[in-house]
Amino acid sequence: MVKKYVISVDIGTSGCKTLIVDENQDVIAAETMEYPLYTPKPGWTEQDPADWWDATAKTMRAVIHKSSVNPEHIAGVGLSGQMHGMVPLDKNAGVLRRAILWNDQRTQKQCREIVDIAGGEENLLRYTNNKMLPGYTAGKILWLKEEEPEIYGKLRTVLNPKDYLRFKLTGEFATEVSDASGTGLFDVKNRRWCDELIALLGIPKDIFPRCYESADVTGVVTKKAAEETGLSEGTPVVGGGGDSVIQTTGMGLIKEGILGLTLGTAGIVAMGLGSFKANIGGKLQVFCNNAPNIWHVMGVTLTAGGSYQWYKNNFCEGEKSRAAQYKKNVYEIMEDDAAASEAGAKGLLFLPYLNGERCPYPDATARGVFFGLSLLHQKRDMTRAILEGVQFSLRQIFQLIEILDNKIKISEIIVSGGGSQSALWRQIQSDVFQSQVKTLKGSAEGGAYGAALVAGVGCGIWESIEDAVNNLQVETETQPNPGTKETYDRMYEIYTSLYPALSPIYKNLYDFMQ
Numbered sequence: 379m380v381k382k383y384v385i386s387v388d389i390g391t392s393g394c395k396t397l398i399v400d401e402n403q404d405v406i407a408a409e410t411m412e413y414p415l416y417t418p419k420p421g422w423t424e425q426d427p428a429d430w431w432d433a434t435a436k437t438m439r440a441v442i443h444k445s446s447v448n449p450e451h452i453a454g455v456g457l458s459g460q461m462h463g464m465v466p467l468d469k470n471a472g473v474l475r476r477a478i479l480w481n482d483q484r485t486q487k488q489c490r491e492i493v494d495i496a497g498g499e500e501n502l503l504r505y506t507n508n509k510m511l512p513g514y515t516a517g518k519i520l521w522l523k524e525e526e527p528e529i530y531g532k533l534r535t536v537l538n539p540k541d542y543l544r545f546k547l548t549g550e551f552a553t554e555v556s557d558a559s560g561t562g563l564f565d566v567k568n569r570r571w572c573d574e575l576i577a578l579l580g581i582p583k584d585i586f587p588r589c590y591e592s593a594d595v596t597g598v599v600t601k602k603a604a605e606e607t608g609l610s611e612g613t614p615v616v617g618g619g620g621d622s623v624i625q626t627t628g629m630g631l632i633k634e635g636i637l638g639l640t641l642g643t644a645g646i647v648a649m650g651l652g653s654f655k656a657n658i659g660g661k662l663q664v665f666c667n668n669a670p671n672i673w674h675v676m677g678v679t680l681t682a683g684g685s686y687q688w689y690k691n692n693f694c695e696g697e698k699s700r701a702a703q704y705k706k707n708v709y710e711i712m713e714d715d716a717a718a719s720e721a722g723a724k725g726l727l728f729l730p731y732l733n734g735e736r737c738p739y740p741d742a743t744a745r746g747v748f749f750g751l752s753l754l755h756q757k758r759d760m761t762r763a764i765l766e767g768v769q770f771s772l773r774q775i776f777q778l779i780e781i782l783d784n785k786i787k788i789s790e791i792i793v794s795g796g797g798s799q800s801a802l803w804r805q806i807q808s809d810v811f812q813s814q815v816k817t818l819k820g821s822a823e824g825g826a827y828g829a830a831l832v833a834g835v836g837c838g839i840w841e842s843i844e845d846a847v848n849n850l851q852v853e854t855e856t857q858p859n860p861g862t863k864e865t866y867d868r869m870y871e872i873y874t875s876l877y878p879a880l881s882p883i884y885k886n887l888y889d890f891m892q
């Protein structure tokens with residue numbers, strides 16, 4: 379029997395990752411390539427879609443070469459990508475300007491206009507089940523209309539980043555429900571474009587691509603794309619997903635009760651929902667999941683691993699020299715120190731709002747804090763307080779998920795991302811949540827791995843997404859230490875009382891710094 383493979387691409391903000399995965403769900407070749415990020419003004423972020431395509435074609439060639447897989451045996455292509463970005467195309471499908479990205483902040487004014495036109499926050503939630511975050515695609519389209527009217531006049535199609543790759547691969551304009559959910563113009567409840575809101579905003583409906591379910595085949599690789607990528611002409615290209623959704627599919631998060639914690643620069647708390655749930659107050663993001671009839675809820679704390687990295691970069695010269703001396707990684711040295719402190723860091727707390735916050739508090743003015751410092755504290759306690767503070771932020775997001783439906787109980791916690799590589803951080807996660815935590819094989823590869831699984835479903839290797847994630851293999855298991863429960867519960871309570879007290883003071887500082 380001929381072996382079957384899938385190839386998948388994740389088009390991220392710092393670079394692109396491409397994988398070949400076999401029918402046992404093993405990654406048999408991986409390749410990454412970076413590309414530039416442009417910041418023409420403070421708070422603006424842009425990338426050139428031509429760089430994405432170049433990196434995709436080159437890394438596809440590289441993994442095919444490395445793995446020696448015959449391209450004829452690649453059953454399908456999976457796509458994952460940074461969400462919310464806007465790629466504007468003209469009538470000949472030419473790129474009109476650089477893409478505006480998910481973390482661009484230029485659209486505050488347009489977001490306010492959208493909320494007004496929708497008839498207020500509550501009404502907007504009725505249309506899309508989500509708040510209008512400045513990163514979402516909708517504000518970018520209105521910004522283009524107001525600020526670059528000549529370009530807007532030529533606009534015929536708007537695509538999200540991964541869907542531009544689909545166009546280059548297949549010649550088709552298409553998207554799927556998870557990425558479309560992050561445009562701010564999608565009726566997440568009914569899994570279709572929100573025609574009413576699009577019309578109210580005066581945006582022509584036909585600039586949006588046809589929307590599929592994530593595992594549907596949306597087209598096949600053209601002759602030209604085959605020449606550029608090394609793929610076989612006619613290989614099916616499956617819908618795929620927005621990165622923060624599809625990476626959770628790679629963690630098996632398609633059922634209520636399985637909680638996912640991802641510790642990258644940002645920290646993401648996510649869960650699959652068995653039915654649509656109203657996002658009351660709009661503090662969370664509720665999107666369509668990659669599995670049909672399943673929804674995805676998540677909350678993003680912006681500076682999770684990012685806080686720890688900032689601390690390492692600015693305050694850990696001694697640890698860096700010790701790491702060089704003992705031929706260890708600097709994080710290992712920092713963790714040995716943090717382990718020598720104790721649960722609760724001797725009464726020291728850290729608020730990880732170094733770059734403002736999105737969830738649990740949507741507040742651009744919030745800032746980081748060490749609270750409770752005394753003469754007793756040593757540096758190791760500060761290191762540990764950062765690890766614990768990030769976990770408290772994740773626990774607060776989980777509490778918001780619980781409020782969506784009080785029947786939700788955690789049965790399992792799956793952790794992924796760079797932070798899940800640390801045994802100490804996994805132990806702190808397990809202790810703060812007082813639950814067993816697991817890491818899974820493959821999920822460290824992020825969105826690209828989820829995209830490979832979804833592609834495998836679309837081209838018939840696995841029957842369904844449920845079937846694909848049933849086979850995910852556990853890599854590590856960490857048990858909670860019940861002896862830490864009281865300390866962490868008490869410290870968490872104090873932690874949650876800090877932001878409400880500081881919120882007006884944050885505003886003062888922010889205004890002063892403007």
Ligand code: XUL
Binds near residue numbers: 391461462560621
């Ligand atoms: C999700 C989000 C990010 C981007 C970039 O809402 O803003 O995860 O998808 O990776």
